[in-house]
Amino acid sequence: MKTRGEAPCAACLAIFLSLASLRAAGPDTILLRGATVHPVSGPDIADAAVLMRDGKIAEVGPRIAVPKGARIIELKGLHVYPGMIDSDTEIGLTEIEAVREMSDISDIGLFKPQLRAATAVNPASEHIPVTRANGITSVITSPGGGIVAGQSVLMHLSGWTMEDMAVRAPAAMRLEFPNIRTPNRFAAAAETPGRTSAYAEAKKRYEQQMRDLNDFMESARRYRQAKAAAGTGFETDLKFEAMIPVLDGELPMLIRAEREKTIKEAIAFADKQKVHMILERGAEAWKVAADLKAHNIPVILPPTLRLPDEEDNPYDKPFSIPGELFKAGVKFAFASFGPGDEDNPRNLPYEAAAAVGFGLPPEEALRAVTLYAAQIWGVGDELGSIEKGKWADLIVTDGDPLETRTQIKQMFIKGAAVDLDNKHHRLYEKYLAR
Amino acid sequence: MKRFVLFLLPLLEATLLPAAQTTVIRNATVITVTKGTFQGSILIRDGKIVEAGEKVLVPDGARVIDAGGQFVMPGIIDCHSHIAADSINEGAVAVSSMVGIEDVINPDDIDIYRALAGGVTTANILHGSANPIGGKCQVMKMRWGKDAQGLIFEGAMPGIKFALGENVKRSGSPGNGFGASPGLRYPASRMGVEDVIREALTEARAYQKEWRDYQAKVDRHEQAIPPRRDLKLEPLVEVLEGKRYVHAHCYRADEILMLLRVADDFGFKIRTLQHGLEAYKVAREIAAEGTGVSTFSDWWAYKAEAFDAIPYNAAILVRKGVLVSLNSDSAELMRHLNTEAAKAMKYGGLSETEALSLVTINPAKQLGIENRVGSIEPGKDADLTIFDKHPLSNYAKVEKVFIDGDLYFDREKDLEERPGKEARKKALIDKEKAQENKERKKPEPAEDKKTEEPGGAQ
Amino acid sequence: MPLYPTAMKHVTAMLLAAASLTYAQAPGPIALRGARVVTVSGPVLEKGIVLLRNGLIEAVGENVDIPKDAWVVDAQGATVYPGLIDALSTVGLPETPAQPTAARTETPATPRFGAQDLPVPLEQGPQFRPFTTTWVRAADLLNPSDRRIEETRSVGFSSVVAFPSAGIFAGEGAFLNLSGEKQGRMVVASPAGQYVTLASHGFGTYPGSLMGVIAYIRQVSFDADHYKLELQAYASHPVGQKRPNYDRAVEGLLESPRLLLPADDAKQLDRMIRFAAELKRPTVLYGGHQAYKIADLVAKSGVPLLVNLKWPEKPKDADPDREESFRTLELRDRAPSTPAALEKAGARFAFYSGGTSAKDVRKALKRAIDAGLTEAAAVRALTLSAAEIYGVADRVGSIEPGKIANLLVVKGSLFDEKAKIQYVFVDGVKYEPVPETPPSGDREGRSAPGGVE
Secondary structure, three states, rough: OOOOOOOOOOHHHHHHHHHHHOOOOOOEEEEEEEEOOOOOOOEEEEEEEEEEEEOEEEEEEEEOOOOOOOOOOOOOOOEEEEEEEEEOEOOOOEEOOOOOOOOOOOOOOOOOOOOOOHOOOOOOOOOOOOOOOOOOEEEEEEOOOOOOOEEEEEEEOOOHHHHHEEEEEEEEEEEEEOOOOOOHHHHHOOOOOOOOOOHHHHHHHHHHHHHHHHHHHHHEEEEEEEHHHHHOOOOHHHHHHHHHHOOOOOOOEEEOOHHHHHHHHHHHHHHHHHHEEEOOOOHHHHHHHHHHHOOOEEEEOOOOOOOOOOOOOOOOOHHHHHHHHOOOOOOEEOOOOOOOOHHHHHHHHHHHOHHHHHOOOHHHHOOOOHHHHHHHOOOOOOOOOOOOOOOOOEEEEOOOOOOOOOOEEEEEEEEEOOOOOOOOHHHHHHHOOO | OHHHHHHHHHHHOOOOOOOOOOOEEEEEEEEEOOOEEEEEEEEEEEEEEEEEEEEOOOOOOEEEEEEEEOOEEOOOOEEOOOOOOOOOHHHOOOEEEOOOHHHOOOOHHHHHHHHHHHOOEEEEOOOOOOOOOOEEEEEEEEEOOOOOHHHEOOOOOOOEEEEEEEEHHHHHHOOOOOOOOOEEEEEEEOHHHHHHHHHHHHHHHHHHHHHHHHHHHHHOOOOOOOOOHHHHHHHHHHHOOOOOOEEEEEOOOOHHHHHHHHHHOOOOOEEEEOOOOHOOOOHHHHHHHHEEEOOOOOOOOOOOOHHHOOOHHHHHHHHOOOOOOEOOOOOOHHHHHHHHHHHHHHOOOOHHHHHHHHHHHHHHHHHHOOOOOOOOOOOEOEEEEOOOOOOOOOOEEEEEEEEOOOOEEEEEHHHHHHHHHHHHHHHHHHHHHHHHOOOOOOOOOOOOOOOOOOOOOO | OHHHHHHHHHHHHHHHHHHHHHHHHHOEEEEEEEEOOOOOOOOOEEEEEEEOOOEEEEEEEOOHHHHHHOOOEEEEEEEEEEEEEEEEEEEOOOOOOOOOOOOOOOOOOOOOOOOOHHHHHHHHOOOOOOOOOOOOOOOOOOOOOOHHHHHHOOOOOEEEEEOOOOEEEEOOOOHHHHHHOOOOHHHOOOOOOEOOOOOOOOOOOOOHHHHHHHHHHHHHHHHHHHHHHHHHHHHHHHHHHHOOOOHHHHHHOOOOEEEEEEEEOHHHHHHHHHHHHOOOOOEEEEOOOOHHHHHHHHHOOOEEEEEEOOOOOOOOOOOOOOOHHHHHHHHHHHHHHHHHHHHOOOOEEEEEEOOOOHHHHHHHHHHHHHOOHHHHHHHHHOHHHHHHHHOOOOOOOOOOOOOOEEEEEEEOOOOOOOOOOEEEEEOEEEEOOOOOOOOOOOOOOOOOOOOOO
C-alpha cells in the first residue's frame, strides 16, 4: 500500500508500518520461528523465521514482525528446509506394481502424446502420504511405454483433486528415445532362457522406430502449419494438438536415453527438431557431459544407489557420476525411479546423500533435490527454495534431511500444514499395541 | 603378454597380504556392537581378534593401520542374498531340496567384490523363492579372489530355503501371474503350499524311518542293504532332526502362522522368517517360537502381499523380543546395509546399537555363527569394516574391509589400480583389433592341395 | 568247350576280385620309406621305414627289411605320424540325433509347457529320468556314408571318438576308425564313455537350472550304486526276496567305462573335478578353455581333459557399441594358451574339434603352438594321449609294431604353414585327401558336442 503525497513523516511511517502488519492476518498466515532456516538459494540463517501467507512465503529472515492473528509455531532447535522434489516417479499411477489392474502407467501404442498422466493419478493413492512423510512435497509423475509416452505432470503431494495438486500439467512431453536393445545381464546369464534378440534384428527395429519418430514429428509440424493457416477442411487431431507446445518450445521434451550413443542421438534429434530437451535416466550422461553442457541440457538422474552399468566399471561409478557432472557444469536433479522393485520415492534424499561421499559437495546434493529440480521444470520462480514470493512448500526437521536418522516433524504445502501420518505409521501404532 | 598375466594374478591371488600376520588397527572409533563403543585399537593375529580396547600394545613387527578419525565395526552380515551362485531357482518342481547352492558357487561374480566394498563380510546365499521347499543354502564369506571352496564359511550350520506366498504360486503358472488362472504346477494357492510342505515332511519322516530300520538291522548283525539314497528327502530329514536350518520366505501374517504350526507339528523350529513383511502383526507368536525374522528396511507395495509392509517392522519385532536382522535380497542393496540399518532408528526409534545389531550380531545369531562373527570381541574372526564416517551416516564410505585378518578391500588401492586395469583392457582390445586387421589384409593361405600329387608312389 | 566260359567266369571273378582288392587294400605288405617318423611312443626316426601288413603295423625302424612283395611308398621329404584322433565328435552319426522319447517308461508324462491336461506330479519318483538315454550307443547308430568322415580324414584324422549328444545323459560313444565302409569295421572300442551335458531345459521343466542338473546326475549315480547293491544282493540270495526293478537308465550308466562331463571355465573345472571325486566314477572332462588358470589343479587331480579346439571367438552378432567385459576379452586371448599350460603342469589332455571345421583345426592348433605348446606335445595330444584316455593305447595312437596301421603322411611337417597331407592310412588302407567340398550352409549352425553350455 503506497502512501500518497510527499515524503511521509516518521510518525506516519510508524503508523503505516503497524497498520501494514495488521493487514489481513487470515487463517493461512503462519509464522515459523526459532529454527535454523536453510533457504538453499543462499546461506543458512540461524535462529530465523519464515512467514507464510496465502500459501506463499511472505518473509524470510532473522527477525520478522508477527502479524496480528498469525499462528506462531516455535521451532527452537529444529530446521526448516524447502520441501524436496522428486523428478521421476510413477506416484499415483500404480498402487501395487505386480497387479496389472492397479497400474495406469502406460497404454497401447507407440505415439501417445495426448495421454496425460495427470488424468490417471489417484489422489487417494497410499503412496502419496507415505512418500511425503519423508519430506517430499512435489513430484513429477510420468507415463511410460511406447516412444512418445505422454505428458508428465508436476504435482504437490497434497490435495483432494488434481486441480488442488497440479503445479504444472503438463510439465513435459515424455519420449523414450529409440535404441538398439541388447540383452541385459540377466538374459545373458546361464539361468534364464534369454529373450535376446540378435543385434541385426534389433538394429532393424531401431531404424524403423527412428523413421517413425521423425515422421511423427514431421506430421506434427505440418499439422501446426495447417492449423495456423486455418484453411477449410482442417480437422482437430488431439495427438498433434498436444505436440504444438512442444514444437513451440514452450513444453520441454523429457527424453529418456541411457547409453552414450542414444544420448548423443537424442541431443541431435532435439537440435534438429528445435525442441527444448531434458535428459531423463541418463546413466551414461557422464560420457557426454561436454555435449550436455554445450547444449544446456539438464539431466534427471537414475538412482545413485544402483549397480555399475558394466562389469568392469569401478564399484563406485554410479556414486561418483553426480560429482562428475557437477564438475563438468551440467545441471541435474536426483530422482528415485529405478528398475526393479526397489524404487521407493521416500528415499529420494538418500539418493542425493549417496553422491556426497564421492565428489558431490553436500550443498549441491541438497540443491539437486530442491532448487535445481524446480529450475529444470521451469518453476524455479515458484518452488525449490525458501525465498519470498515462492510457494510455501516447507519441511521442519530435527537435522539434515539427507541423513536417514533425521525425522521430518512438520510439513507445509502451499502454506497449509500437511498431515504426516500415513498407513505405515497407523499400522505401527496398532501392532505395537498388540 | 606374459607380463599382463602377472599383473592379473592379484585378481586371483588369495589375499592382498599374507594370512598369519599381526595387525593393529589404531586410533579409531571402535563400535563393538556388543561391548560398547570407544576410541581405541584392535589387535589381530592369525585371523582372529586378540584384543580390542582403548590402550592396545603394538607388538614388534605388527602391521599398523592408522584409522585416525575413522570408524571400525564388525563386518556386515547379509542374511539373504543370491550373489556368487550360477543358479538361483530350480522352479519346475514343488520340492527341490535335492539341489544346493554349494554345487554352483561362482567365485568370479563381481558382486562379491561390490558387496565387500559395501562392508559386507559374510552372506547367506539362498535358493530362490520359486518353490514351497527350495534348495540348500550356503553361508559364504566374501573372500574375493579365492576359489569356490575358499568362499565357504567353514562350520556354518547348513540351511535350506522354504517359500510361501505369491512367488511360489506364481512359479507354477505360465506368463508369470497377473491374474492368470492356476497353472502348470501345484500349488496355486496358499492352501496348496501348506499341503506340499506337509507332504514332503511326511515323506521325509518315512524315509527317516527306513534308514532307522536299516540301522537297527545292522546293529542286530542282520543282512541288509541300505535303502536307496533319496537326495531330496535327506535334507528334510536333517530339518526334522534339527541339523539343518530352515529359512522361510514369507510375507503374510497368516502364512507365517501356518508355517510355525507346521514346524511345531513336525517337531522342529523355523530358524528365520525371510522378509516376513507382515511379521509385525504376529510378533508375539514369533517371539514365543524363538524364530528369527530377517526383513527389508522399507520396501513395500511391489506385490499384493507386500502392501501392508511397513518400515517399522524391524522395530516392532525388536520391541516384542524377536531376533531381527535386515537383509538385502539384492546385489545393490547389499552395498549399503549400514544405512538401511539407520532406517530402523528413523522408523520405530531403535538405538544406534540396536540398529547396527540388525546387520551384525543378529544375523550372526540367526545363522548360528555368532561365536565366530558379528561383533568385535577377542576370540572372534577378524572380520572388520572401516568407514570414514559413522556407519549410520549416508555420507559414510567404506575404506577397508578385513576378513580373517586379511585385507580384502582397500579403497585407496582400488583407486590406484584403476588406470592399470583400464590400460590392460585397452591393450587386449587393441591387440584383438590388430589381429582382426591382419586377418583381413592377409590373403587366405594356400589351401592344402587335395588333388593328386605327382611323384607319390602309386 | 564247356569249361571255357566257366573258366572265363572264374578268371573274370578273380580279376574283379583282384581289382577290388587293389582298390580297397593292397595285397601284401606296404612299406613307407624315407620319411621322418614320429612314433610318439619312442624317439623320432629321421629316416625310417614303416612296414604295414593286414591292417597292422608290422615293423618300424631305420633298418627294416622290406619284403619283396611289399608295395613301397616313397615318402622322401615327408613326415609320418600316427593317425590323428579327434577325441570328441559326432562324425559318423546321423546329423539330427534321435530325440529321447519314451525314455521314461513308467513315469508320469513329462511336463509339457502349456499342456493343461497333463497334471504335473507333485513328486518325481525314483524312476523319473528326464533327458536320459544312457543306453543309446553310437556304435549302433553309425552311418558310414557320412560325408564328414571323408572330410575329417582328409585333414589327417584316422579316428574319432563319436558320441550321441542330446539330453543330459546322451549315451555311449564309440572309438571309430574313419574307414567309412562297413559299420562293424569302423568300431575300435565301444562303449567308449557316457556323454553327459549340463544342459538345463528352461524354467518350466526339471531340471531347469544348473544346480538341478547336477543334483539330478548325482541322484542317478547314487541310484546306480544302489542298483548294483540290490542286484548283487538279489543274485546271491533270490529266494524269498523282492526282485529289483529293471532300470534301463541305470543299466546304461553301469556299463559305461567313464563319464564325460563338460567343464569350460575355471570354476566349472574345479566343480567337475570335485564332482568326479564325489561320484567315484572314472571321469573325463571336456571343454577346458579356461584351464590355463588352474593347470596345476587339473594335473594334480589326474582327471584327463579334452580341450576344445574351437577357441572362443567374438560373437558375430555383437553390438559394436557394447563393450565386452575384461573377463571375456581375457578368455579369448588366453584360451589358446591352455594346452601349453597343461603341458607345463604335466596334465593329461587331448584335443577335439568341437565344431571347428576340419580344415580350421590346423589353424586352431597353430594358435596353441604360438602360445607355447610344443609340437611334440601337440602331436601326443592328438594321438597317444587320446588313445590312453579312452583305454585303447595298447592298440592305437602310436607307431609301434602290433598296433593298428593308422598313419598320417605329411609333406614337410604337420605344423608347417605349407604342410600338405599326402596320405592317411586307416586300418592299413591308404586314402588320399579329397578335394575340398564347396562350403555347405549348415557348417556354422550345426551344434557340435562339447560346445560351451
